[in-house]
Amino acid sequence: MNERALRNGHHAIRHEELTSRQEALRYILEERRRLARDLHDGVVQDLAYANMQLKALCSDTTLDERALRKEVARITEVLDQCYDALRHAMYDLTFHADADLVAFVARYLKEFQARTGIAVAFHHEGVPAQTDPYVNNQLAKVLQEALANVRKHADARNVRVALTYQGTTRQLRLVVADDGKGFVPPEATADNAVENHPDRRENARCTAPFGEEPHRHFGMRTMRERCQLLGGTLQVTSAPGAGTEVTVDIPL
Known part of the structure; x- marks a missing residue:
């Protein structure tokens, strides 16, 4: 009886450890998926937009200096947001x-x-x-x-x-x-x-x-x-x- 109880106890402990590892793995996978989705929906889209706008500026010879400065400032703001988002993502990984x-x-x-x-x-x-x-x-x-x-x-x-x-x-x-x-x-x-x-x-x-x-x-x-x-x-x-x-x- 004591031997059976001991075996059952060991089985329960192993099951609990396995469950904990599975939960930890699920947590890691969920975090990876969430981070990938957030980066794709946020930073990646913004970088693509900034890249497109910079290429358009390089080929546009009609803009005067004032208009050019305005466009550059707008693109810089987008890049600043990307930088903040990446810093946030890096902190999120260790938080x-x-x-x-x-x-x-x-x-x-x-x-x-x-x-x-x-x-x-x-x-x-x-x-x-x-x-x-x-x-x-x-x-x-x-x-x-x-x-x-x-x-x-x-x-x-x-x-x-x-x-x-x-x-x-x-x-x-x-x-x-x-x-x-x-x-x-x-x-x-x-x-x-x-x-x-x-x-x-x-x-x-x-x-x-x-x-x-x-x-x-x-x-x-x-x-x-x-x-x-x-x-x-x-x-x-x-x-x-x-x-x-x-x-x-x-x-x-």
């Missing part, structure tokens, strides 16, 4: 949260405030001292992307971050709210499209832009995909002039 999620978020927010000058208020309540590393990493990257949107697009002076855990529902909630310029969320744009064209329901949900900036909706899509990997949800509440609030709910 991993600790087992202590609260301590990690507190450190990251302190660095964000020092780097950007945007004031950050952090509140946490009831979060377990040790949470699943996979959940921590995905949630931390959602936070990273949300704050990147604040920095790039919101023109905000303050941002509020809350991390809370509801023991009764076993839900971990992350809220990122800023006092910036706000925007029309993709859900609102999609709903308007659906009202006028009910047959476009699916396309409206997929193609609605994330604000006015052409790159912002890529970050939104990435955040939503990360939440879906965890079986959670993401909600964006915003309006022009009213700031933006991102709410993430993840089951533990």
Whole structure:
């Protein structure tokens, strides 16, 4: 009996180790696919555009100096965005949260405030001292992307971050709210499209832009995909002039 129990125990341990390795491999593959998709949809397209515009400038002999400077400035702005996106991608590859999620978020927010000058208020309540590393990493990257949107697009002076855990529902909630310029969320744009064209329901949900900036909706899509990997949800509440609030709910 003891021998059988021992064998069963060994089998259980091996199964748990195999499951952990499979989860780790799945995580790595998902990250690679996401990174490849983001680079293709963002940086690669922008570099192709900049290359095309530079070739057009080289062959255009009709532009005066003022018009030429304007075109070069526009292309330089695109290349600057590519540089920022690549730096973000490189950081993303080495960005991993600790087992202590609260301590990690507190450190990251302190660095964000020092780097950007945007004031950050952090509140946490009831979060377990040790949470699943996979959940921590995905949630931390959602936070990273949300704050990147604040920095790039919101023109905000303050941002509020809350991390809370509801023991009764076993839900971990992350809220990122800023006092910036706000925007029309993709859900609102999609709903308007659906009202006028009910047959476009699916396309409206997929193609609605994330604000006015052409790159912002890529970050939104990435955040939503990360939440879906965890079986959670993401909600964006915003309006022009009213700031933006991102709410993430993840089951533990």
